[in-house]
Amino acid sequence: MEKVRGVRTEKISVRQLEVGQVLTTTLLDEKGQILLGKGKRVTQAFLDRLKTRGQDYIFAEVLEEVTIETPVEDVSLETKQKTLHDLEETLTLLSQGKEVPTDPLEQDVRKILQEVKAHQELVIPITQLKKHDDFTFTHSLNVSIIATFIGKFLGLREEAIQTLGLGALLHDLGKLHIPPEILHKPQPLTPEEREVIQKHPAVARKILDEQTHLSGMAKNIALQHHEKIDGSGYPRHLFGRDISFLAQIAAVADIYEALTSDRPYRKALPIFEVVEYLMGNAGYKLDEKVVSTFVSHISPYQVGDVVRLSNGEEAVVSRLNPVLPFRPFVRIRTVSPDGKVVLSEEIDLSRSLILTIVGEIALQSQIKLD
Ligand SMILES: [Fe+2]
Structure with missing residues (x-):
């Protein structure tokens, strides 16, 4: 097992924000656009702006350690x-x-x-x-x-x-x-x-x-x-x-x-x-x-391969499936506007009827999330 650092987003209610609060994470809108950066202070003007936009929920970036299986070498x-x-x-x-x-x-x-x-x-x-x-x-x-x-x-x-x-x-x-x-x-x-x-x-x-x-x-x-x-x-x-x-x-x-x-x-x-x-x-x-x-x-895959899914999204192979090797576990991979890689929860492609892998984006391109 290997730990890599990844970023995911968490939906939060605007009501949780208070004037004067210093942000410990970056706030994003539903399209991943930055609303207010980490370390900035929440102002009344900022809350008013969200209200005008009719935004009840926003997204906070959460830095997390993602555990993935270490790719196995066939022969050293x-x-x-x-x-x-x-x-x-x-x-x-x-x-x-x-x-x-x-x-x-x-x-x-x-x-x-x-x-x-x-x-x-x-x-x-x-x-x-x-x-x-x-x-x-x-x-x-x-x-x-x-x-x-x-x-x-x-x-x-x-x-x-x-x-x-x-x-x-x-x-x-x-x-x-x-x-x-x-x-x-x-x-x-x-x-x-x-x-x-x-x-x-x-x-x-x-x-x-x-x-x-x-x-x-x-x-x-x-x-x-x-x-x-x-x-x-x-x-x-x-x-x-x-x-x-x-x-x-x-x-x-x-x-x-x-x-x-x-x-x-x-x-x-x-x-x-x-x-x-x-x-x-x-x-x-x-x-x-x-x-x-x-x-x-x-x-056909190894952990860390970046693949294209049938819905057009990019995903990273997070675990192999010994029973159905062509249907591994993946995490959908998106890149936030400031270039951070965001990984979704793990998806078991063997249980998904509609989601399949349609291509490999970069063979053996291990995810590096620094
Ligand atoms: Fe031969």
């Missing part, structure tokens, strides 16, 4: 940086054709799993993963973390989750051998170029076979992460159970991560659309249980 920045560093080093050595020990990455994956397991939340505020987009290899790291979360939510054994995390970390290793002009091409790919791209899982498996001592299970994640249960995937067009379960988890994590990131040929898709896409393919191209477990454990 320190662990992410260390993993990215080791990943970069491992991939560099592998691309030079050297034999590489994978112990550092195994340790990193173990650390990630420890942190994921210690994560008490029922839902992961998934947008946090996007904070560190500027790092190279962030995609692989994110896929590994997401896959680890899915493994935990599915109740997999620790050993299996570690294999999953490690395989996911190295899943796109084969892309190092794709010419950048094809990999980052903004235009649609030619059939020949697509063929080159579709070789990356097999290339990865070959490199891992020749230059590492990884387990077959971990290596298969790299080989099979683009296979689909209806046989429409690549490189081997495997069906259902022929695809390793860990590779099917990595596939869901990979698609989620890729679609929610900007690419040279398209902008990142909103989480709602990505969730729709995953659910639309569940049981058809993607494993149904993996998808349903994943989407029921992610929250």
Whole structure:
């Protein structure tokens, strides 16, 4: 829990004001315009003016401490940086054709799993993963973390989750051998170029076979992460159970991560659309249980996000809802004429039939109410 200072308004009767009284708060009219500032003295002329305006009630600003849940980090920045560093080093050595020990990455994956397991939340505020987009290899790291979360939510054994995390970390290793002009091409790919791209899982498996001592299970994640249960995937067009379960988890994590990131040929898709896409393919191209477990454990918001409501008002996410992650608790946010942020009482959007979130105003813009 974290305390932030906020300001709310309280309706008071004009009759409560007395001539000569020194104001301890600022008085506002119903539109939020300042009538008399804090520290000023109430005069008879002021009361007469209110009377002429027919104002029986005015609003007083009340400074209050607002308690909000502290946003939860999925995995600490320190662990992410260390993993990215080791990943970069491992991939560099592998691309030079050297034999590489994978112990550092195994340790990193173990650390990630420890942190994921210690994560008490029922839902992961998934947008946090996007904070560190500027790092190279962030995609692989994110896929590994997401896959680890899915493994935990599915109740997999620790050993299996570690294999999953490690395989996911190295899943796109084969892309190092794709010419950048094809990999980052903004235009649609030619059939020949697509063929080159579709070789990356097999290339990865070959490199891992020749230059590492990884387990077959971990290596298969790299080989099979683009296979689909209806046989429409690549490189081997495997069906259902022929695809390793860990590779099917990595596939869901990979698609989620890729679609929610900007690419040279398209902008990142909103989480709602990505969730729709995953659910639309569940049981058809993607494993149904993996998808349903994943989407029921992610929250598109985190505490402090500023969102637009269907009535046009701005609100701050004050609490996540583990049962209906798309309907968190919010406080309506208004700014008084002198620039102070005013937060309403908490509203439970899961109980509101008419009020919904229609957009995010500034992703991860934590409220700062100083
Ligand atoms: Fe891939």
